[in-house]
Amino acid sequence: MIKYIITSLFLFLGLQTTVLAQCISGNCQEGKGAYLFKNNSARFVGSFQKGLPWGEGQCHFSNGDEYDGQWQAGKFHGKGALTLADGSTLDGRWTEGKFMGKSLPDQNRPEKSISQKERRTWALVVGVSDYHHMPVLRYADDDAYQFHNQLLASDGLSLSSDQVKLLINESATREKILEELTNIANQAGEEDIILFYFSGHGLKGSFLPFDYDGFNNQVFHNEINGRLKKSKAEHRICIADACHSGGIMAARSADSWISNWYPMLADAQIPMTFFLSSKSSERSLESKGLRMGVFSHFLIRGLKGEADMDLDQSVTLGELFQFVSKGVTEYTGHMQNPILAGEFDPSLILRPGK
Known part of the structure; x- marks a missing residue:
């Protein structure tokens, strides 16, 4: 399953740098807006910089896959979740379009204090x-x-x-x-x-x-x-x-x-x-x-x-x-x-x- 997920991921990463067909609404250069990819292959809604998805955003792919999270220069970057059409999910941290691992625990959640002497x-x-x-x-x-x-x-x-x-x-x-x-x-x-x-x-x-x-x-x-x-x-x-x-x-x-x-x-x-x-x-x-x-x-x-x-x-x-x-x-x-x-x-x- 993991191999399938990663293979599918790279197939659709190419969409991130595709020249988009049109800006549906909003400011798709420096602001928030909605873009429709060429041939209706995907639809992105979120923040933009330099004409690229940058910041928070959600992308729906025509095959049923969906990515919801952070972007940078048109690539998955930061915290985000890629959910495939079959229901499987890669939820965690991304770097330049590559999945780097699971999400860290909620930083706002109080954790028990462990002194360095207790931990070996x-x-x-x-x-x-x-x-x-x-x-x-x-x-x-x-x-x-x-x-x-x-x-x-x-x-x-x-x-x-x-x-x-x-x-x-x-x-x-x-x-x-x-x-x-x-x-x-x-x-x-x-x-x-x-x-x-x-x-x-x-x-x-x-x-x-x-x-x-x-x-x-x-x-x-x-x-x-x-x-x-x-x-x-x-x-x-x-x-x-x-x-x-x-x-x-x-x-x-x-x-x-x-x-x-x-x-x-x-x-x-x-x-x-x-x-x-x-x-x-x-x-x-x-x-x-x-x-x-x-x-x-x-x-x-x-x-x-x-x-x-x-x-x-x-x-x-x-x-x-x-x-x-x-x-x-x-x-x-x-x-x-x-x-x-x-x-x-x-x-x-x-x-x-x-």
């Missing part, structure tokens, strides 16, 4: 470079080492060693990854955070551990979700830095992390956050100059405190994403754009104040 973070960090049946990677293991160290560092998350498990190269077998993931899922309490970080090769629907033999021993995404589903943890965050390969500015696997992960997210039916190194149509990059993946470089810098935009000495998930996204995008000349997707709270504190 449990992390499994996996990095594999030394593959026998895949191209050897240059920095995947180093990325994982440095991310692990930042979780423990006093200028990072200040986690205790019993809260973090590191699996590098030969220790990162399929059996060990699933075993340790089960362990942290069982340890995490109701208010806690689970972090799963993976740097290495991936195939459609799976990560590749050290003992992948070309055919067997993949760690499938649904196996990861299945273990996390059993946890009491309130927040489950997967940070995926896709495959490395050779070159000065080396390209990682172009496999579509979003399209691979979203079916698993739908099947899991649990709150999951996905912090991914690049869009599905892009390649994740690493740099000899940085001696690590570009995404992981800015991720670690952000957790050191550089992402503290409001200078309150803590780093939230939203601040970290903004910092990493800006850094990676600028460093790679817009060739790589990280994604934060799924269900998440941008105010969630990852690095507590010092």
Whole structure:
């Protein structure tokens, strides 16, 4: 169903930039009005800027689909719901016409106060470079080492060693990854955070551990979700830095992390956050100059405190994403754009104040 919804979405996104046949009423340049698309394919009612849907608006498509929500430059952007003719709905946040995840809880609803001391973070960090049946990677293991160290560092998350498990190269077998993931899922309490970080090769629907033999021993995404589903943890965050390969500015696997992960997210039916190194149509990059993946470089810098935009000495998930996204995008000349997707709270504190 999710694949059908996304396919239908992109079929109709083309209508957003179609030259409209006529303005039915109101001010369709700078104000509020109603537009009728060419051949009566769709009808938009709402706000306009520069002659494009911009702000709040509702669009009815001739096939029965309907989008109601926020727009920017003629594209779904912000909060909105796309309801298809069959009754299925994508309700949440949109960025430039792409569905980014479910809606956040009502910000006006009072929530119970949870001190950072009550909330604990449990992390499994996996990095594999030394593959026998895949191209050897240059920095995947180093990325994982440095991310692990930042979780423990006093200028990072200040986690205790019993809260973090590191699996590098030969220790990162399929059996060990699933075993340790089960362990942290069982340890995490109701208010806690689970972090799963993976740097290495991936195939459609799976990560590749050290003992992948070309055919067997993949760690499938649904196996990861299945273990996390059993946890009491309130927040489950997967940070995926896709495959490395050779070159000065080396390209990682172009496999579509979003399209691979979203079916698993739908099947899991649990709150999951996905912090991914690049869009599905892009390649994740690493740099000899940085001696690590570009995404992981800015991720670690952000957790050191550089992402503290409001200078309150803590780093939230939203601040970290903004910092990493800006850094990676600028460093790679817009060739790589990280994604934060799924269900998440941008105010969630990852690095507590010092």
